[in-house]
Amino acid sequence: MLLLGTAALAAESGKPVDLGTTEYGSVYLLETREEQVKPWQVGLEYGADLNNPYLNVSGVSVSAARQLSRHFAAGLQVSRFFASENAVTQAVQGALATDGITQTVLRPSYSGYATFTAIPLLGQLNLFSYATLPFDLGLTIGAGASRFDGDRVRPALLWMVSPQLMVTQSFGARVSLGQEVDSPFSGESEARLQARFGAIMRF
Amino acid sequence: MPNWMPLLSASLLILGLTAGSPAWAETDAYARLESVHPSDPGFVDALLELQKIHYANQDWQKFFGYAAFYRRGYLSRSERLSKDFNARLISLEVMALVKHCAWKEAREIAGAAVTLARAQKLAGLQDLEEAAAHVELAGTVPAAIAGQEATQRPAPVFTDHVLWKIGDSAFKQVAHPRSLRVLFSSRCPSEKRGPASSSEYALALSELSRGENASAYPRLEKAFLAETGERKGRIASLLAVADSTMIRGPRFVYARAALESKIELSAGERLRLWRIVGDGLFDRGDLRGAKEGYLNAMKVTPIAGLEADHEYVRYKLGWVWMNENQPGRAYQLWSDWIESHPGGTLRSSFLKDMGRAWMEISAGKSGRPKLASSLNEEETGILLKGLEVGARRQGKTLEDFAGDVAPLIEKVSMTGMERWSKARILKRAGRFELACRELEVFAADASVRDELAPRRGGLIAEVLESCDRSGKNTRELLVRYMPLEQVQERWSKRLWLGLLSEAHEWRTIWLNWNTLGEELTREPRLVRALYGATLAAFSEYSDLPLPQYFSDIKKLLDIETPLQAGLKPVPPAEIRDHRLVSDIRRLLEMRGIESQYEKLSFAAGPKLSKKIMAKISPLKRQMMLAKRHEWGSKLFLGAADRSLKKMSLNLASAIDALVSGNQVTDAVAREELTQLGGVIRTWSLGVKSDEMIVGRAPQSVPATKARASRVIDVGDVEVKGELRKPFVQVLDADRATREALPKLSTEQLKAYEAKLLRPEVKRGAN
Numbered sequence: 023m024l025l026l027g028t029a030a031l032a033a034e035s036g037k038p039v040d041l042g043t044t045e046y047g048s049v050y051l052l053e054t055r056e057e058q059v060k061p062w063q064v065g066l067e068y069g070a071d072l073n074n075p076y077l078n079v080s081g082v083s084v085s086a087a088r089q090l091s092r093h094f095a096a097g098l099q100v101s102r103f104f105a106s107e108n109a110v111t112q113a114v115q116g117a118l119a120t121d122g123i124t125q126t127v128l129r130p131s132y133s134g135y136a137t138f139t140a141i142p143l144l145g146q147l148n149l150f151s152y153a154t155l156p157f158d159l160g161l162t163i164g165a166g167a168s169r170f171d172g173d174r175v176r177p178a179l180l181w182m183v184s185p186q187l188m189v190t191q192s193f194g195a196r197v198s199l200g201q202e203v204d205s206p207f208s209g210e211s212e213a214r215l216q217a218r219f220g221a222i223m224r225f
Numbered sequence: 226m227p228n229w230m231p232l233l234s235a236s237l238l239i240l241g242l243t244a245g246s247p248a249w250a251e252t253d254a255y256a257r258l259e260s261v262h263p264s265d266p267g268f269v270d271a272l273l274e275l276q277k278i279h280y281a282n283q284d285w286q287k288f289f290g291y292a293a294f295y296r297r298g299y300l301s302r303s304e305r306l307s308k309d310f311n312a313r314l315i316s317l318e319v320m321a322l323v324k325h326c327a328w329k330e331a332r333e334i335a336g337a338a339v340t341l342a343r344a345q346k347l348a349g350l351q352d353l354e355e356a357a358a359h360v361e362l363a364g365t366v367p368a369a370i371a372g373q374e375a376t377q378r379p380a381p382v383f384t385d386h387v388l389w390k391i392g393d394s395a396f397k398q399v400a401h402p403r404s405l406r407v408l409f410s411s412r413c414p415s416e417k418r419g420p421a422s423s424s425e426y427a428l429a430l431s432e433l434s435r436g437e438n439a440s441a442y443p444r445l446e447k448a449f450l451a452e453t454g455e456r457k458g459r460i461a462s463l464l465a466v467a468d469s470t471m472i473r474g475p476r477f478v479y480a481r482a483a484l485e486s487k488i489e490l491s492a493g494e495r496l497r498l499w500r501i502v503g504d505g506l507f508d509r510g511d512l513r514g515a516k517e518g519y520l521n522a523m524k525v526t527p528i529a530g531l532e533a534d535h536e537y538v539r540y541k542l543g544w545v546w547m548n549e550n551q552p553g554r555a556y557q558l559w560s561d562w563i564e565s566h567p568g569g570t571l572r573s574s575f576l577k578d579m580g581r582a583w584m585e586i587s588a589g590k591s592g593r594p595k596l597a598s599s600l601n602e603e604e605t606g607i608l609l610k611g612l613e614v615g616a617r618r619q620g621k622t623l624e625d626f627a628g629d630v631a632p633l634i635e636k637v638s639m640t641g642m643e644r645w646s647k648a649r650i651l652k653r654a655g656r657f658e659l660a661c662r663e664l665e666v667f668a669a670d671a672s673v674r675d676e677l678a679p680r681r682g683g684l685i686a687e688v689l690e691s692c693d694r695s696g697k698n699t700r701e702l703l704v705r706y707m708p709l710e711q712v713q714e715r716w717s718k719r720l721w722l723g724l725l726s727e728a729h730e731w732r733t734i735w736l737n738w739n740t741l742g743e744e745l746t747r748e749p750r751l752v753r754a755l756y757g758a759t760l761a762a763f764s765e766y767s768d769l770p771l772p773q774y775f776s777d778i779k780k781l782l783d784i785e786t787p788l789q790a791g792l793k794p795v796p797p798a799e800i801r802d803h804r805l806v807s808d809i810r811r812l813l814e815m816r817g818i819e820s821q822y823e824k825l826s827f828a829a830g831p832k833l834s835k836k837i838m839a840k841i842s843p844l845k846r847q848m849m850l851a852k853r854h855e856w857g858s859k860l861f862l863g864a865a866d867r868s869l870k871k872m873s874l875n876l877a878s879a880i881d882a883l884v885s886g887n888q889v890t891d892a893v894a895r896e897e898l899t900q901l902g903g904v905i906r907t908w909s910l911g912v913k914s915d916e917m918i919v920g921r922a923p924q925s926v927p928a929t930k931a932r933a934s935r936v937i938d939v940g941d942v943e944v945k946g947e948l949r950k951p952f953v954q955v956l957d958a959d960r961a962t963r964e965a966l967p968k969l970s971t972e973q974l975k976a977y978e979a980k981l982l983r984p985e986v987k988r989g990a991n
Contacts, residue, residue: 042297042300043337044330044334046330047289049391050286050290051390
């Protein structure tokens with residue numbers, strides 16, 4: 023009764039009744055993309071450690087992920103590292119060798135992770151009104167293991183931020199910045215900052 | 226192809242779908258409907274069908290998107306309003322908002338639409354008013370109407386869709402609502418069990434300590450659902466003793482939960498909880514469960530401080546047996562307690578109900594037990610009251626049990642009219658000396674003279690006769706002590722009137738009209754007797770059967786001219802306005818509907834609820850009228866009570882037959898019907914007859930009202946009634962029946978939803 027009374031009051035006061043003024047919730051437009059979400063994505067990347075003071079570390083990573091939706095994916099990532107002593111290490115090793123001391127620096131060898139990726143940002147880039155390039159930014163976390171040459175396998179964690187751009191419907195490029203943390207939550211914990219770039223394929 | 230063809234074919238497909246067609250039909254129909262362009266004249270009709278599908282499938286994102294598109298895009302254009310305005314589309318949106326407990330928005334839209342329809346004289350005003358009414362109805366049962374499914378849909382982030390939030394300007398550019406989505410979270414309170422609620426429990430305890438019960442108990446109930454183990458038991462023990470108006474669940478459920486938990490309970494707590502279980506189940510008519518509760522309570526060791534609880538439990542257990550037609554067990558239980566426990570707060574109730582129980586014991590081979598004789602005068606008086614109540618329930622008086630009652634009644638000193646009753650009982654029991662003594666005192670009591678009725682006077686003479694032992698008859702006694710020619714006191718006039726009318730000496734009355742006429746006109750029983758006798762050829766009046774009683778009065782009501790046979794006329798208005806006449810009118814009206822309840826049966830179906838209500842309503846109305854009526858005669862009140870019981874039993878039996886016939890498959894509905902039948906079965910006018918006076922004259926009896934009893938809500942029908950319950954109880958109130966309200970409201974809302982979603986075949990216009 024109250025509501026009818028209120029509305030009637032509005033009508034009597036000469037104010038036009040407009041049913042279109044009541045709003046609730048948030049309005050969205052559904053984007054109908056030409057291509058459906060492709061369930062699989064594989065990637066091949068080359069990268070390097072950015073913060074290792076003793077070694078020059080480079081590596082190759084292979085990844086495969088299953089898209090759970092446009093915003094989430096789960097997958098695996100395996101990396102093979104190649105390391106060599108840098109000039110400082112070589113100088114130190116040479117100096118110590120004269121005293122009969124052999125210094126050994128552990129070299130990262132392999133790592134493997136189960137990953138989970140969230141893609142909070144996705145959209146399309148307009149290239150000079152010539153082409154539309156699907157773009158997204160993935161945040162990846164992973165848990166797995168890493169191994170240094172001559173050392174035991176250690177537990178390891180991973181996080182990465184990975185913008186990627188699709189050049190065609192199936193192929194694209196990705197750059198990643200992140201860390202691999204060996205033996206986390208222990209005294210031996212060591213974080214290796216890495217940058218990578220490479221190609222991805224969706225199918 | 227004409228532009229209405231897609232709409233027609235889609236509608237036909239939907240019709241087929243509702244009849245059980247495969248799922249692809251929906252997809253096909255949906256696609257066809259979605260293909261109707263907004264510029265098409267049939268777009269609004271297509272929109273309606275699409276919205277029905279969205280609503281039925283609880284696809285709220287789409288539903289609200291389409292609703293916003295329609296309301297904001299179409300109803301703002303006044304030039305096309307009369308064509309585009311669709312009341313059902315708006316009603317659907319209102320109901321969808323109701324399902325999300327968005328009361329404010331639902332009211333706003335319903336109110337604005339009603340006003341608009343009214344102002345512009347648009348079609349569908351009634352539908353919109355109905356929708357507005359259902360908003361208010363749904364407000365009473367928010368949890369029941371909540372669109373739980375809405376929250377079960379995956380959020381967009383877990384789907385393949387990509388949604389872009391847009392503002393007003395972009396909204397206006399949208400060509401078709403198929404790509405619109407509105408994300409709107411339900412505001413309904415979650416009925417789901419929440420996570421561990423230790424914080425709720427702690428908060429509730431804190432609120433309880435501050436006396437903030439109104440917020441503490443709902444919090445405790447929430448915690449009860451979420452908790453397990455000992456804490457659940459502890460919470461249950463708190464809820465079990467809460468004020469029943471503060472909690473939603475029945476107290477006995479919590480009491481049972483507390484008892485079944487492994488928490489440590491003191492003897493007092495166990496006793497109280499079992500008592501609450503018993504009371505709760507007793508109120509619901511579950512006598513077996515109630516008995517179990519009370520028997521378990523009785524097993525608790527009777528330590529100091531718990532006497533009152535033990536006393537109460539025995540009292541209630543006795544009532545369980547009374548309801549199970551085992552009055553002998555009830556009497557024995559109460560009698561044993563009374564003898565072994567002098568004092569007690571319920572002693573009076575025990576004594577009174579012992580009297581009722583004793584009266585109900587079948588006088589079989591072993592006979593009734595001997596009435597307690599070790600009681601003092603006051604207690605004996607209370608026991609006698611109970612005996613009288615029991616006797617009246619059987620349509621008898623204490624005089625019929627004079628042999629058993631006399632030893633009790635002689636111990637009790639009585640005054641006024643009670644003394645006369647006592648005298649009659651003693652006389653009937655053969656204790657003439659005592660009877661005569663009482664009668665002499667009674668006859669000399671000036672305070673009762675005005676109370677005496679003619680018939681009562683005749684009966685006094687009968688007692689006098691039996692006391693006299695001289696062989697003289699009553700007439701002679703009266704002639705000697707109160708000669709007709711000399712009588713002046715109203716009391717003695719009435720004695721004569723009684724005697725003469727019983728002897729059918731109508732002519733003598735007529736001859737002594739100057740002496741007796743005044744009394745005659747004041748005494749409706751005599752008027753009735755005289756008129757009745759005249760009209761029915763001087764038929765026997767004394768102890769007229771009820772039909773004859775009616776017949777006489779009905780004839781009186783029809784009299785418009787002075788009576789014949791030399792009788793002085795009595796103005797018909799005096800008769801018409803007389804209380805007894807209004808009693809008969811009330812009773813006749815009640816009996817007038819009796820035939821509607823004979824051979825009653827119900828069949829399961831969509832209108833079952835309505836059919837049952839159609840039978841409950843007149844019955845309830847009659848009961849209300851009877852309860853409000855000031856009865857001049859208990860005879861008629863009793864007759865009305867029997868009439869009501871007859872009808873209510875027929876109705877309850879029809880409901881029971883429906884349930885037992887397995888026509889109703891829904892377990893909840895069966896339970897509800899069973900409960901409803903149980904409640905109806907208990908309806909009565911609750912005739913209260915605490916007076917010790919036996920057969921008091923109607924005119925001298927103060928107006929009798931049917932005993933007020935607690936209100937029972939049966940959906941939208943409010944009736945009064947009671948289980949056969951004791952006068953003293955710790956009640957949970959009749960929650961069982963009150964719980965029917967949300968169910969009925971929900972049914973109403975579901976029916977309205979179904980009406981809105983009903984498919985229509987509509988031919989579009991070119």
